[in-house]
Amino acid sequence: MLVNRDNPARSNMLAHMGSLQQAAYTRPIExxxxxxxxxxxxEVKNGPLRFMSMADRALDIAQIEYRGENLTFLSKPGLNGRNQFDTNGAEAQRSIMGGLFFTCGFENICAPYVTPEGSKYPAGSYxxxxxxxxxxxxxxxxxxxWNEDGQYVLEVSGEMREAELFGENMVLRRRISSVYGTSTITVEDEVTNESFREEPLMWMYHCNFGWPLLDEGAEVVIPSRKATPRDETTAADATPWNEIGAPVDNKPESVYLHDLAADANGRSFAAVVNRRLGLGVVIExxxxxxxxxxxxxxxxxxxxxxxxxxxxSSVxxxxxxxxxxxxxxxxxxxTERKVVTFAVIEGDAAIDALVARRDALLAA
Known part of the structure; x- marks a missing residue:
């Protein structure tokens, strides 16, 4: 790739640092x-942004920090490699780590499922x-x-195969990138059905936000035209879906299905913001x-x-x-392709602009 040598940003970084790894790097770890x-x-460091992509778990991003503050949820089992819980029904809850996102699919998402007798689909337990x-x-x-546009690019890539003898053969090719000087992570995915039969393709990004970003007074910001409770437990939750309170012992989970508004280009977003912390994370x-x-x-x-x-697909x-x-x-x-972008926003002005964007989408 040809690189533009007349690059003030590059020259400035090289003048101030012995190694660019003072500011940005990708680093394999175990x-x-x-x-x-x-x-x-x-491990990827991009200035104040630092995150971990897990090579043994679909390259999902399990941890992310901004200026030293944790932004995502890590579940009770903590970080874990492959184990006996991974593909054993509801015991997946013993291996789900949380993180910025984990990829759900492709034969199933949400609750465990066993193909019923008489189904047109092959028998299976998911x-x-x-x-x-x-x-x-x-x-x-x-x-x-350095790319041809003069940007310093941090990149992770790889492929994952979900396959079974006499069964599916699905390949996920993933590229994760972040440009130095931005607080954005872009995930570019493509899934190819390399088998010779039609296959289910259920595909969800499970994005998980935790303390200290998630704290009393934080807010979920979504251009939601309608929020439908998943079940009676959710319907009985008197707290508005967008408001975050303090932890409550043994409080059951609530799940909502949202009808999102989009702009003229078909773009939409979802975010968690915390004004006291002065931070938010936006999914585009x-x-x-x-x-x-x-x-x-x-x-x-x-x-x-x-x-x-x-x-x-639905929850x-x-x-x-x-x-x-x-x-x-x-x-x-x-082949099907999807792109999801995560951006950290900082300060009241950025949060105000995000809320105004939501309001404009809902007013349109």
Whole structure:
């Protein structure tokens, strides 16, 4: 790739640093103890932004910090590599880590599912949130380089294969990138059905925000035209879906299905903001790629988290779609692509602008 040598930003960085790794790098790592022993990851530092992409778990981003503040939720089991809980029904809850996002799919999302007798689909047993999130990456790469536009790019890439003898053969190719001087992470994914039969393709990004970003007084900012409770427990929750209170012992989770507004270009977003902390995280995406959007709000002590979940399928799960006859599928040899961007925003002005954007979408 040709690089523009007349690059003031590059010259300025080189003048101020012995090594650019003072400010930005990608660095392969391996954890050495507990449940995470042997877990491979890639640490990415971009100025005040730092995150971990887990090579042994679909390159999902399990940890992210900004100016030293944690932004996401880490569940009670903590970081962990592949284990016996990964693909065993509801015991997936013993291996779900949380993080900025974990990828759900592709044969199933949400509750565990067993194909009923008489289904037109092959018999199968599918764990909670599917298998792709626990699939180790192959052809893993990481790099830090100047591109032809004069930007210093931090990049992680690899591919994951969800496959079974006589069954599916789905390949996820993923590229995660961040440009130095920005507080943005872009995830570019493509899934190819390398089998010779039509396959279900349920695809959700489970994005999880935790303390200290999530704290009493924080707010969920979504251009939601309508919020539908998933169940009676959620309907009985008197707290508005967008308000965050203090943790409550043993409080049950609430889950909402949102109808999102989008702009003239089809773009929509979801965010958690905390004015006291002066920070927020915004998820950007094309609404057409994600006809379903769910909010998981857990205010229980020790399970204190808000999940924002752009998806091509409903939280009601695979069986619900099968009964309706609208299970999303992908043809043999076909490819589908999605791009999701995460941005950290800082300061009251940025939060005010985000709220104004939400209000404008809802007023349009």
């Amino acid at each position: 954890y050495q103890e507990g449940r995470s022993h042997g877990l491979r990851g890639i 764990p909670m949130h599917g298998r792709i999130r626990t699939t180790p990456a192959e052809h893993v790469g990481s790099d830090a380089y 995406f094309d609404a057409a790629d994600f006809p379903y959007f769910m909010e998981w709000k857990s205010m229980g002590s020790g399970d204190y988290v808000v999940g924002l979940e752009p998806s091509n 009601h799960g695979r069986g619900w779609h099968e009964r309706r006859g609208d299970l999303h599928t992908i043809a043999p040899q076909a």
